[in-house]
Every structure is written in C-alpha cells, then in structure tokens.
Amino acid sequence: AAAPTNVQTDSESPEEGGKGDKVAITKVYDFAGEMVKVTKEVDADSKEAKKFQKEVESGTTEEPSSESATKRKAGGGLASVVGNIGKKAKMGCLDKSKLDWNQFVQEEGIKEDLASFNRGKDGFVERQMFLERADHRQFEIEKSIREKNRKSFMK
Secondary structure, eight states, X not given: OOOOOOOOEEEEEEEOOTTSOEEEEEEEEEETTEEEEEEEEEETTSHHHHXXXXXXXXXXXXXXXXXXXXXXXXXXXXXXXXXXXXXXXXXXXXXXXXXXXXXXHHHHTOHHHHHHHTSSTTSHHHHHHXXXXXXXXXXXXXXXXXXXXXXXXXX
C-alpha cells in the first residue's frame, strides 16, 4: 500500500547533477496527532515532479479524496470546499510502518544485506527452506526403516 497522494508541500530543492536532475518533494502527513514529514526524491521530468510543480505554481494542494467527496455530496457548496482546504493528509498505520522500516534500512545501510539474504541459493530464507526439506526427507527415511523393522518382527 502506497502512501496517500494528498500533499502539503514545504520545500522544493532541485539538485544539479546534469542528466539525472532530482527534485526533493516534501509531504506533510498527520499521524496520531503528530506531524510526519516525508521527503521523496524523484526525477525532474517525472509525472510526480510535474504535478508537484503545478501545485507549487498554483499555490494550492488539494486532496484527491476531498475532490471525490465534494462530487458525491449534492449540497454543501462553498462551505464544504472551505472545510476541506485546511485539513491535513492523514497517514495510516501500515504506511507509517513502511516509512519507518525504509528509513531504518537507509540509516543502517542494510539494503544490500537484506537483498542478499532474501534472494537465490545463497539467501538465508532459501537455506532455511533447504534444511527443512532435508530434515523432512531424513525423517521419512528413518520412518520407513522403522516400519520395515516392525514388519519383520511381526512375521
């Protein structure tokens, strides 16, 4: 599940890098009464960066959910639009957990380790599954030997 797309922009800082220009987009969310700032770097020519540029130029940061909510309501008019302008984007528990995990991975620099432990024959998970299969196979062999011994005693 991706983070909500409703934004409240704080800053924009294009970095000079030649061909791969990046734009830092800061979104402010409300999570359990706390203000959570999420900074995301995207390419300067991406759709998200262009949308961000339009919002900065127009000076408005409308929420897509509030637009659909005003379309569903028959009445309300100006009062409902004004009521939705001051609201902050809310972040759910899953989105906050994902954000915290990604931040932890970035701070600790363990992205490569996680990728190597979770992939291929050399990965930790793959090794554990192999060991479990080998143990089960050994158990089946021992079980068949015990059954043969029981049958030989009964005859």
